[in-house]
Amino acid sequence: MSAHEKESVEQHESTVEANHGGVGRSSEPQFDPVAEAKLRRKLDLFLVPGVALMYLFSFIDRTNIGNARLAGFEEDLGLSGNDYNMVLSVFYVAYAVCEMPSVLLCKYIGPAWFLPLTTLAFGAVTIGTAFCETRAQIIACRFLLGVFEAGMMPGVAYYFSRWYRHAELSFRLGMYMIMTPTAGAFGGLLASGILSLDHFGSLKSWRMIFAIEGIISSGLAIIMLIIMTDTPATARWLTAEEKELAVARVISERPAQTEVVDKMNWAKIKVGLSNPVTIVSAFLFFCSNVSVLGISFFMPTIVRTIYPGKTRVQQQLLTVPPYVVGAFCLITASYLATRLNRRQIFLISTAPAVMAGYAMLLGTTNANVRYAAVFLTASTSYFPGSLCNGQVSANTVSDTARSVGISLNVFCGYLGGLIATWTYLPWDGPLYPIGNGLNLAVSGALGLAAMGGLGWMKFDNKKRDQVTPAERLELLAGLTEKQTSELDWKHPDFRWQP
Template sequence: MDENKDIAVEQHESAPVDSQTASAKEVEGATTTVFDPEKETKLRRKIDRFIVPPVALLYLFCFIDRANIGNARLANLEVDLGLRNQDFNIILSMFYITYSLCEIPSILLCKYIGPGYFLPLATFGFGIVTIGTAFCKNKGQMIACRILLGVFESGMLPGVAYYLSRWYRHAELSFRLGMYMLMTPLSGAFGGLLASGILSLDRVGSLTQWRMIFAVEGIITSGVAFILLFLLTDSPLTARWLTSEEKELAISRVMSERVGQEEVLDKMNLAKIKNGFSNPIALVTAFIFFCGNVVVLGISFFLPTIIRTIYPGVTTVRQQLLTVPPYLVGAFFLLLVSWLATRYNTRQVFIFFSAPTVMAGYAILLSSMNANVRYAAIFLTASAAFFGGSLCNAQCSANTVSDTARSVAIGTNTLFGYLGGLVATWTYLPWDGPMYPIGNGLNLAVSGAIGVASIGGLIWMRVDNKRRDARTPAEKEELLMGMSRVEIGNLDWKHPDFRWKP
């Protein structure tokens, strides 16, 4: 592999590695570094320019290639493939089965070979699969393509979230995750516009109608991935565009928040992997992300279908265009709330406040027959549904310590999240329209569950932090007595100096 993308393991200057016993006081002292605000701001802006736009672009096409089947449905996909009854829902489900199963292996592979290689190669893979989808002739071939798409896309969301956590401090991460998760609603808007433009063509080569959508979007995805394969770098240590001083500052900033850690990019071991899986807040957050994705992916896959039932008399191109404004509203609020979460360095409260807004939208969809009112309700749900993606991943990152545990916690979060996607594929069934009481009712229920879980998690964090604060220095010293530095590094969120970050 290119030297620029090798995963480097560097020791923090204030904590040399040895097997001697470390005290709580020593470890606590390693986390009190103060940095020059002006240099930090300059470095942060430089990282923003070089890191966020490429990963956002990759994720944009990731989500377009996943959700474009909803646009293709309006362009006679079901008729051409001879799909009947719940065949479309079955095809959607196949993606999420492999997506969920490959989630943890993919994120561990991402850590092992490095995000700089993994993310572009995975994107190139699902771009090729998307092109292949354009040539499907029957239900079986479409299922095979969706299964492969799930394999290649499984590491994208956790991979990008994990990648950004290598560059940013906890308080900064929500907004940066928001900037790349912005691609979720924008992909719906851009995907709708792109599908409308593609469908206005007579043909692309020998391909017509819905086949053109998959072919053109797959070609674009593959091209972008190939270019970024040569541009992304794994971490600050291997970034050619950072000076030596900037690299040192970038590493020190990240290390300052990692209680008991001595390496920026640690080697995987079983203890740290278990800590990532068993982190209580990561598990609560994963449940919240599960519920949130039932809503978000239900919108992504079925918004064109819902629009068709609201405005059945307009043209297919106009139906595609009507899917765009709700996504733009969702994108605005995603970015705003992610910025506020970074501004106030809190995520749990904003997750909670998303619940009543989404609930109100689905309550209207269940109760009103008026077309314009129903369309307005979609804006209400979209305004609060999307920002859970950035906040949930930022919450997992903020409440883990080691690089390994962080990657596993984020992977667990997205594993549960996209099990929610599997549920979402069965929320809007053909015989349930046009009011869709099952789909809208389920989304109303899971939105309520988000509110309950988020406030419950917030209360638990505050109670446990008070319990940790009540320990005396002597008690903390006793807890760490006899442990080697390696053992202390394996404690992660169990370390007595660790505090939950709401």
């Protein structure tokens, strides 16, 4: 952020503080609902589409290897046995190692720089994948892809938390997380279209998939580098009144905070990482990603085992409908979570349909029933992608705590992704009882943990409600303004938002 932009941020935040008296006071500022609605529409128009497209192509570039597998990827590179699973795994090793540093870098340099630059980098790596000739080369490319994609998902969730109120965030996160199942559907259609070409330059077959999709990602990154902005206070497309309102709205929900973007320190990092709701949400996201990323990487393989007599293009196209159902269910759940300002109940609802789907895959060999089961597993399994990040954002206070909380959530989620790469092994096919059984188990664990988290939040809120004004003053006695702002979820005025 330039010196001029920093001055602008400070000016607007000081204006908000003067007009509204900060946060953590006894009365929360009231905002004009008409002005808020107009501002939300403007934020949605300028923020969501471009960010959603970047995330769409990050997921396509990550999972297009499943489509390439149907087009001779393994044979051309001499992969055999568990080599394909190893190639998938190395991505998540890099992702796990680089995810936390990536989010801190995102906060340090600003999302408007970080997100487009990392998109440009993973687009370039995807193009490079098209020219791989050996197993070592494809492993190197997948490792680099993990390095550059590590900050994308948590970076977007963190970026949106700078602009939207808690109740608004779930739907906006859903609007970009819908790109996860959309990537599966669109990626299958795009791969089918690309494979219908004779060649792309000197490239043929699966190599065209990586080259064309990588070029699209890189072009999108350059456009977003030009048009993105970091904070409401520096948005040229907002009026002075809209900037003040945008900053005030976000600060109003953060006890003892007087700024949207704070300075990092270890106290806020530690309180962000120790947040109980963040820890539970991270476990839920871990369980969810075992299923979600298993579906994303192995959907073409599963469909091929269900309908082995179909042509390659027909198999690609059959992967599309389950993703469409998943996208519809995700956006519906995210919309309802925003309208009700409740997320945990929808996280609980993730488990039953997914469990039923995997139980059907375990219990029958009928092709049509197994294909129907894939729809069930895809229907609700994507919910935690938006809701867990929304839950972390709603239950952290400072910008720093929020950034590391989202980072921890996504880190644990992609440890689940690492497990997912080994759930469907060649010798376990064609029915894959081990892979389907594992997914059934983690779906059940997700449901139980989500119910436990909801019960604990309600219990702890009741305890906080019983704190008297005198006890509150005693808890805050002797603390400086800085120390009070670092309490985060430990502040007596804080309440969990289920």
